[in-house]
Amino acid sequence: MANEKSNLEGLRKACEAYVKKKGALAFGLANIETLERTAPEGSRPSDMLPKVKSVISIGVGGGTRGSWSADAKTLAYIGDTETMAYRIAYGLAFYIEAKFGYRAIFVPPDMDPEKGARVPMQSLKLHAEVAGIGARSMAGDILLHPEYGMMYYASVFTEMKMPPDQPMADNPCPHPSCVQLYRKSGQTPCMRFCPVECLSGSIGDDDQVEEMHYDAHACAEMSQQYEAIPSILLDTLDAKDPIERGMALHGPENQVIWYKLSVGAGELLSLCYECMRVCPITQTAPMANPVARGAGMRQKIVEAEAAARTEHAIEQDSHKEN
Amino acid sequence: MAYGVTQQMIDTFGEIVFKLSLNKQIRRGDPVRKLDFSAIEATREESGLTDKEIAERIGLLPEQVSVVRVFTERKHHKIDQHRRLYHLGGGKRWKKEAYRSPAERLQFREDAMMIRKAIKFLPELAARYIEKGYWINETLNGHLINYAHITPDALAIIHPEGELSYKHLKDSVDELTNGLMKIGLTKGDVVAVQLPNTLEFIISYFAITAFGGVMQTIHMPYRDADIKFLLTHSKARAVICLPAFKDFNTAKVMLSLKEKSDTLDHIITIGEVSPKGTKAFESLKITGTPKIDNPPVGSDPFLLLYTSGTTSNPKGVPLTYQNMIGNARLSVPEFHMTPADRNISAAPFSHLYGLYNFHVALCAGAANILLPVFTPPDLAKTIEKTKATTVFLGPPHAASMINAGLLDNHDFSSVRFSMFSGSTCPPSILKTYRDKISNHSDGTRIGQLWGMTETAGATFCRDDGPKDLALKSAGPAAPGNEIRIVSAENDEVISANTEGELQVRGSSVFPGYLNNSEANADAFTVDGWFKTGDIAIIDEFGNLTITGRTKDVISRGGVKFNPADIEDLIVSHPNVEQAAIVPMPDPILGEKACCFITLIDNMTMTLEDLCNLLDSKKIAKNKWPERLVIIDEMPLTPTRKIIKSKLIEKL
Numbered sequence: 007m008a009n010e011k012s013n014l015e016g017l018r019k020a021c022e023a024y025v026k027k028k029g030a031l032a033f034g035l036a037n038i039e040t041l042e043r044t045a046p047e048g049s050r051p052s053d054m055l056p057k058v059k060s061v062i063s064i065g066v067g068g069g070t071r072g073s074w075s076a077d078a079k080t081l082a083y084i085g086d087t088e089t090m091a092y093r094i095a096y097g098l099a100f101y102i103e104a105k106f107g108y109r110a111i112f113v114p115p116d117m118d119p120e121k122g123a124r125v126p127m128q129s130l131k132l133h134a135e136v137a138g139i140g141a142r143s144m145a146g147d148i149l150l151h152p153e154y155g156m157m158y159y160a161s162v163f164t165e166m167k168m169p170p171d172q173p174m175a176d177n178p179c180p181h182p183s184c185v186q187l188y189r190k191s192g193q194t195p196c197m198r199f200c201p202v203e204c205l206s207g208s209i210g211d212d213d214q215v216e217e218m219h220y221d222a223h224a225c226a227e228m229s230q231q232y233e234a235i236p237s238i239l240l241d242t243l244d245a246k247d248p249i250e251r252g253m254a255l256h257g258p259e260n261q262v263i264w265y266k267l268s269v270g271a272g273e274l275l276s277l278c279y280e281c282m283r284v285c286p287i288t289q290t291a292p293m294a295n296p297v298a299r300g301a302g303m304r305q306k307i308v309e310a311e312a313a314a315r316t317e318h319a320i321e322q323d324s325h326k327e328n
Numbered sequence: 329m330a331y332g333v334t335q336q337m338i339d340t341f342g343e344i345v346f347k348l349s350l351n352k353q354i355r356r357g358d359p360v361r362k363l364d365f366s367a368i369e370a371t372r373e374e375s376g377l378t379d380k381e382i383a384e385r386i387g388l389l390p391e392q393v394s395v396v397r398v399f400t401e402r403k404h405h406k407i408d409q410h411r412r413l414y415h416l417g418g419g420k421r422w423k424k425e426a427y428r429s430p431a432e433r434l435q436f437r438e439d440a441m442m443i444r445k446a447i448k449f450l451p452e453l454a455a456r457y458i459e460k461g462y463w464i465n466e467t468l469n470g471h472l473i474n475y476a477h478i479t480p481d482a483l484a485i486i487h488p489e490g491e492l493s494y495k496h497l498k499d500s501v502d503e504l505t506n507g508l509m510k511i512g513l514t515k516g517d518v519v520a521v522q523l524p525n526t527l528e529f530i531i532s533y534f535a536i537t538a539f540g541g542v543m544q545t546i547h548m549p550y551r552d553a554d555i556k557f558l559l560t561h562s563k564a565r566a567v568i569c570l571p572a573f574k575d576f577n578t579a580k581v582m583l584s585l586k587e588k589s590d591t592l593d594h595i596i597t598i599g600e601v602s603p604k605g606t607k608a609f610e611s612l613k614i615t616g617t618p619k620i621d622n623p624p625v626g627s628d629p630f631l632l633l634y635t636s637g638t639t640s641n642p643k644g645v646p647l648t649y650q651n652m653i654g655n656a657r658l659s660v661p662e663f664h665m666t667p668a669d670r671n672i673s674a675a676p677f678s679h680l681y682g683l684y685n686f687h688v689a690l691c692a693g694a695a696n697i698l699l700p701v702f703t704p705p706d707l708a709k710t711i712e713k714t715k716a717t718t719v720f721l722g723p724p725h726a727a728s729m730i731n732a733g734l735l736d737n738h739d740f741s742s743v744r745f746s747m748f749s750g751s752t753c754p755p756s757i758l759k760t761y762r763d764k765i766s767n768h769s770d771g772t773r774i775g776q777l778w779g780m781t782e783t784a785g786a787t788f789c790r791d792d793g794p795k796d797l798a799l800k801s802a803g804p805a806a807p808g809n810e811i812r813i814v815s816a817e818n819d820e821v822i823s824a825n826t827e828g829e830l831q832v833r834g835s836s837v838f839p840g841y842l843n844n845s846e847a848n849a850d851a852f853t854v855d856g857w858f859k860t861g862d863i864a865i866i867d868e869f870g871n872l873t874i875t876g877r878t879k880d881v882i883s884r885g886g887v888k889f890n891p892a893d894i895e896d897l898i899v900s901h902p903n904v905e906q907a908a909i910v911p912m913p914d915p916i917l918g919e920k921a922c923c924f925i926t927l928i929d930n931m932t933m934t935l936e937d938l939c940n941l942l943d944s945k946k947i948a949k950n951k952w953p954e955r956l957v958i959i960d961e962m963p964l965t966p967t968r969k970i971i972k973s974k975l976i977e978k979l
């Protein structure tokens with residue numbers, strides 16, 4: 007039994023070492039029973055990979071320090087690092103199959119139009135939360151981590167069994183300074199500086215979030231221009247004159263969308279992140295600063311690799327003994 | 329309809345579907361992190377449902393929910409929200425009150441677009457004017473703001489009641505701008521002004537154009553019928569006028585026009601108190617710097633002047649800043665105008681000429697002297713009192729001062745140049761004026777300027793031309809403009825010193841008449857030359873001399889009008905068979921109208937009868953014939969058109 011446990015731990019450590027070496031900040035395993043119970047029908051891990059045994063969630067850091075200091079428009083274009091998370095997760099799926107011989111898939115991060123508005127095929131957020139590498143914040147449930155601040159997440163499902171983690175014991179949001187501001191003004195920084203005022207809510211006497219209201223449609227209107235494409239096409243059809251019609255298709259902002267579509271650059275605006283620009287957790291989390299993080303990361307990788315080597319050695323030894 | 333969904337279903341269920349979907353999310357507490365499964369279940373609906381879950385909840389098919397949802401999302405979707413983000417540059421944080429979307433800021437009412445649609449320049453000419461610097465991004469108020477900033481205490485306006493520095497003028501303009509914006513006027517709106525050359529005119533002009541409005545001028549002698557046509561054609565939203573002028577109850581007429589108009593919303597009358605139904609000019613003023621979200625720019629139209637033209641109705645001439653202010657700015661160095669100058673215009677500001685020279689002085693940062701209503705003694709006295717350095721006038725103004733002996737008993741020593749324009753310029757008047765004024769001011773010069781509403785200041789004399797040139801010529805083309813003479817027969821360009829039809833092309837030339845495709849069709853050549861309809865000669869040095877007109881307009885004291893509509897009215901009289909109005913020379917006004925008629929058998933007609941008829945038809949007095957000639961037979965062409973030249977010969 008002990009061997010099996012340490013064997014499973016060893017697999018986990020190897021996976022963690024792999025993703026961290028590739029640049030991930032956080033690694034966690036979500037409890038599969040919790041997910042099956044919590045996710046809506048059709049969006050459960052087993053709906054996607056029937057024999058799934060483990061749900062791996064990884065987090066990569068948000069934008070560079072510079073991106074938070076850039077103007078808002080630039081941040082909206084460069085702030086997201088999601089493709090980096092996807093690349094690492096994709097690599098991890100191959101790594102698991104090649105190294106350990108278990109089936110694995112990179113979980114598509116896409117929306118499922120068949121299921122409804124903004125309904126993802128799988129909730130990467132739920133995976134990360136249950137895996138204990140992020141907790142829901144007042145800012146539209148963007149996950150925050152006390153050490154890494156805001157991260158981008160990606161998931162891997164595998165038929166390889168590994169021991170799951172627990173959700174985080176504490177939620178870093180709201181930050182004490184946000185509670186203070188809320189008590190004074192009735193708003194937290196993220197609520198106050200959201201350009202479309204899509205956030206509202208309350209903080210209870212226990213200084214925890216009591217209610218969080220998020221107008222996801224308004225948030226998406228702000229930055230997810232691809233949502234505008236059907237509107238643009240309808241506006242084109244409805245246009246009263248050739249100038250209006252031309253502007254609907256060729257207006258400078260709209261042209262950007264065609265450009266991005268035609269070159270296949272997946273980097274459409276994701277979120278505007280003004281809420282995160284003013285979030286004390288995102289801005290001051292010790293490992294959110296890539297400079298500090300760089301130094302810490304190397305150390306963590308060394309540690310993770312050493313641990314993986316140790317586990318591997320133990321595993322080899324146990325095989326020998328058998 | 330997809331999956332049996334009707335518009336009624338979308339209307340009925342749209343909002344609840346939108347609310348139940350993940351478009352709106354509520355979280356109470358932290359149930360997932362705490363693995364509180366009963367709380368997760370209890371709040372599932374609030375945290376957003378899939379279409380399938382919504383379908384079960386409200387009794388539709390999931391596919392129907394998706395149709396209802398996407399149509400409702402489309403209804404809610406605003407596509408320009410990301411602009412809020414673009415507005416947050418350089419570390420700025422979101423502040424609701426600091427942001428207005430471009431759609432809110434840049435409002436153009438449908439009527440305001442009417443004038444913009446009339447503005448069409450040839451692209452190759454526009455490119456040339458921009459490259460050469462004739463057209464820059466300048467506005468009327470831009471120059472005011474500039475001088476209010478760099479020379480705030482310099483004199484901007486000298487008027488009968490006092491003086492105004494550039495800073496004070498700017499403050500006064502700000503007050504009225506605030507007031508006009510407060511009553512809902514926005515960029516592109518036409519505001520008509522029927523005022524003499526008063527301080528109120530100037531403040532109105534700046535204030536109307538400060539927020540991007542377009543000023544339409546109405547000449548002071550105009551009465552009901554003319555005003556009705558002008559305000560209807562321009563779709564003016566407001567009028568600024570005197571409560572009454574001489575025997576004309578301006579406010580009453582304007583109010584009755586407002587009653588019947590779909591577009592005219594405000595009648596503003598000068599003074600502290602206003603006739604019932606109008607707004608008092610003074611009461612509109614609000615102190616403070618106006619917040620203008622949609623400011624005017626160089627290519628915007630800002631003036632709408634009307635020419636009497638050759639058709640019976642006046643033609644609307646929209647002018648852009650680049651046309652008019654560019655024309656004035658480029659003229660400043662040619663006139664050696666400096667901030668030290670004090671400029672006076674004898675011409676009314678309702679005419680292009682009056683505005684042109686106001687603009688020239690403004691562009692130079694000089695002072696403009698206001699002469700509210702021209703009388704020969706007032707002009708002479710004002711020049712003397714204010715020590716005017718530059719005088720823009722017409723030959724009738726000069727002739728009347730000469731005839732009254734005013735040039736002999738007033739001090740004109742401050743005048744360094746006088747510019748003549750506005751009607752034919754008899755060399756004898758110009759010479760007498762020059763000789764008399766030289767007695768006071770040795771080096772003083774005179775010049776001639778030729779322009780039309782359509783061309784602005786197209787040509788004018790320069791200081792370095794031959795001394796007597798100004799007596800017979802309006803000089804070479806203004807910077808940015810070209811002139812040429814073409815043969816009336818074959819449209820070919822004619823060599824120097826040969827009479828032909830004058831054409832003008834250039835940065836000050838208007839972009840086309842407002843809503844007048846008939847006139848526009850024949851106004852320009854394909855390569856952008858404006859056909860002036862005047863007969864002229866250009867000498868080998870490029871100096872222009874107007875020798876006649878192809879058109880029948882009568883220019884009474886510089887105010888041109890087409891007599892066609894008056895002729896029609898006269899012919900409507902039961903005693904009259906045919907009528908033709910021709911210009912007759914006048915030593916003071918240049919021209920007056922003379923009416924030739926033939927009578928129905930045994931009938932009679934006097935000049936008094938004729939004037940009574942026109943009075944009853946509310947025709948402006950300046951258009952009334954001042955001589956009546958009864959003839960037995962009209963000279964007619966084979967196609968029975970009256971040959972006016974034969975009538976003129978009889979005078």
Ligand code: SF4
Pocket residue numbers: 145146199200201202203204205224225226228277278279280281282
């Ligand atoms: S991403 Fe932008 S729009 Fe969305 S909640 Fe944050 S601040 Fe508001």
Ligand code: SF4
Pocket residue numbers: 143144145178179180181184194195196197281284285286287288
């Ligand atoms: S600013 Fe950050 S920490 Fe503060 S309430 Fe918002 S999300 Fe939470």
